Amino acid sequence: MQRLTLDSPIPEALKDAIVALGNFDGFHLGHQAVVGRAVQRGAHERRPVIVATFDPHPVRHFKPDAAPFRLTSLDQRQRLFAAAGADAMLVFDFNAALASTSAEDFVAELLADRLGAAGVVTGEDFTFGKARGGNAATLQSLGAAHGIVAETVGAVALDGLPVSSSRVRAALIGGDPHSATHLLTRPFAIEGVVQHGDKRGRALGWPTANVELGSYQRPAYGIYAVRVTLDDGSEHDGVANIGVRPMFDPPKELLEAVLFDWNGDLYGRVIEVALVHYLRGEMKFDGLEALRVQMDQDAADARRLL
Numbered sequence: 001m002q003r004l005t006l007d008s009p010i011p012e013a014l015k016d017a018i019v020a021l022g023n024f025d026g027f028h029l030g031h032q033a034v035v036g037r038a039v040q041r042g043a044h045e046r047r048p049v050i051v052a053t054f055d056p057h058p059v060r061h062f063k064p065d066a067a068p069f070r071l072t073s074l075d076q077r078q079r080l081f082a083a084a085g086a087d088a089m090l091v092f093d094f095n096a097a098l099a100s101t102s103a104e105d106f107v108a109e110l111l112a113d114r115l116g117a118a119g120v121v122t123g124e125d126f127t128f129g130k131a132r133g134g135n136a137a138t139l140q141s142l143g144a145a146h147g148i149v150a151e152t153v154g155a156v157a158l159d160g161l162p163v164s165s166s167r168v169r170a171a172l173i174g175g176d177p178h179s180a181t182h183l184l185t186r187p188f189a190i191e192g193v194v195q196h197g198d199k200r201g202r203a204l205g206w207p208t209a210n211v212e213l214g215s216y217q218r219p220a221y222g223i224y225a226v227r228v229t230l231d232d233g234s235e236h237d238g239v240a241n242i243g244v245r246p247m248f249d250p251p252k253e254l255l256e257a258v259l260f261d262w263n264g265d266l267y268g269r270v271i272e273v274a275l276v277h278y279l280r281g282e283m284k285f286d287g288l289e290a291l292r293v294q295m296d297q298d299a300a301d302a303r304r305l306l
Contacts, residue, residue: 001078001081001082001086001087001088001089002014002087002088002089003074003078003088003089003091004050004088004089004090004091005090005091005093006090006092006093006110006114006115010114010115010116013048014048014050014087014088015116016047016048016116016117016118017042017047017048017049017050017087017088017115017116017117017118017119018038018039018041018042018045018047018048018049018050018117018118018119018120018121019038019049019050019051019052019090019111019115019117019119019120019121020034020035020037020038020039020049020050020051020052020086020120020121020122021052021111021120021121021122021126021128022034022052022053022122022123022126023053023054023057023058024051024053024077024081025053025057025070025071025072025077025165026071026072026165026168026184027072027077027080027081027084027184028163028164028165028168028183028184028185029156029158029163029183029184029185030123030155030156030162030163030164031123032084032185033153033156034121034122034123034153035051035081035084035085035086035121036084036085037121037151037153038051038086038119038121039084039085039086041119041121042085042087045118045119047118047119048087048088049085049086049087049088050086050087050088050089050090050115050117051081051084051086051088051089051090052089052090052091052092052115053074053077053089053090053091053092054091054092054094055074055091055092055093055094056094057069057070057094058094058099060094060215061094061095061096061099062099067218068213068214068215068216068217068218069169069215069217070215070216070217071165071168071169071184071188071216071217073191074089074091075191076189076191076272077089090115092110099130100130101129101130102129102130102133103128103129103130103133103134103138103139103142104129104134104142105129106128106129106134107134107139107142107143107146107148108142108146111143111146111148112146112147112148117148118147118148118149119148119149119150119151120139120143120148120149120150120151121150121151121152121153122136122139122150122151122152122153123136123152123153123155124136124152124153124154124155125155126139126152136150136152140152158182158183163183167179167183168180168183168184168188169217171183172188172217172218172219172220172275173217173218173219173220174220175219175220175222175278175281176278177219177224177275177276177277177278178277180275181276186274187227187274187275187276188217188219188274188275189229189272189273189274189275190211190213190216190255190272190273190275191211191270191271191272191273192211192212192213192214192255192270192271193211193268193269193270194209194210194211194266194267194268194269194270194271195210195211195212195267196210196267206258206292206295206299207258208241208256208257208258209228209256209257209258209259209266209271210254210255210256211254211255211257211271211273212253212254212255213242213253213254213255218242218253219242219275220242220278220281221242221243221244221281221282222241222242222243222278222279222280222281222282223239223240223241223278223279223280223281223282223298224239224240224241224242224275224276224277224278224279224302225237225238225239225276225277225279225301225302225305225306226238226239226240226257226273226274226275226276226302227273227274227276227306228257228259228271228272228273228274229271229272229274230266230269230271231269231270231271236259236260236261236262237259237260237302237303237306238257238258238259238260238273238302239257239258239260239279239298239299239302240255240256240257240258240273240275241254241255241256241282242254242255242256243282244282245282255273257271257273258299260299260302260303276305276306277302277305277306279298279301279302279305280298
């Protein structure tokens with residue numbers, strides 16, 4: 001799948017595309033419905049399909065001090081969009097210039113002139129343009145003036161409530177990865193480069209792969225049964241701690257994953273850690289031996305659940 005920006009011309013093969021337009025952070029069931037409709041239209045009209053997303057998230061632009069809240073990285077989104085059947089991902093750089101672009105100019109200059117879109121699909125609550133001056137109805141009327149056929153997809157409900165990124169975040173904060181998985185159709189996963197640590201896990205008999213949490217939404221601190229995907233595509237069951245490690249000073253927020261029945265050097269490699277089950281919260285123990293005993297129990301519980 002190609003990753004596009006407006007810094008370079010859109011390839012001719014991707015002109016006259018059907019564009020799924022939204023932020024799509026998380027790519028939950030509601031987002032999947034929007035992209036799925038774009039893919040359906042692309043197949044029916046024999047046009048390429050582009051999924052357009054924004055980076056950084058608009059909230060990050062307007063509230064730079066907001067706590068981390070992302071549910072996916074761009075790399076993860078690109079893989080998810082490709083698996084959904086899209087041909088390319090377009091990344092809008094959400095900067096001051098884009099934030100000040102009117103709804104009219106967004107459609108005329110970006111969607112019509114720069115992108116050459118034939119159709120656009122959004123969620124029914126989509127807003128765009130300076131001060132959120134445009135909505136789905138605006139997009140439909142402005143698009144028609146430029147030969148762009150716009151349509152919306154209604155909200156997807158699950159358990160009687162609309163599916164949203166806010167619901168996913170609330171589930172993660174509440175230590176409920178199962179509900180997050182239900183909304184996302186896959187486990188929430190944190191991807192990052194394995195870094196050198198202080199080797200305390202190795203000394204306790206459980207060498208860990210350490211990954212910084214970066215801009216991801218912080219799930220409830222604690223111990224999780226996880227499934228780890230390596231950069232070679234292989235998957236491995238494991239157990240992970242997310243938190244500040246209350247047994248050690250100074251506190252340092254980190255994801256520390258142990259891969260079961262695997263040996264090798266992961267330093268500098270990109271791994272993706274999917275949170276499958278929440279086992280317990282972070283705890284402070286009376287000494288390292290008590291911690292080691294609990295780690296053995298956590299690993300046994302994770303193996304059983306996975």
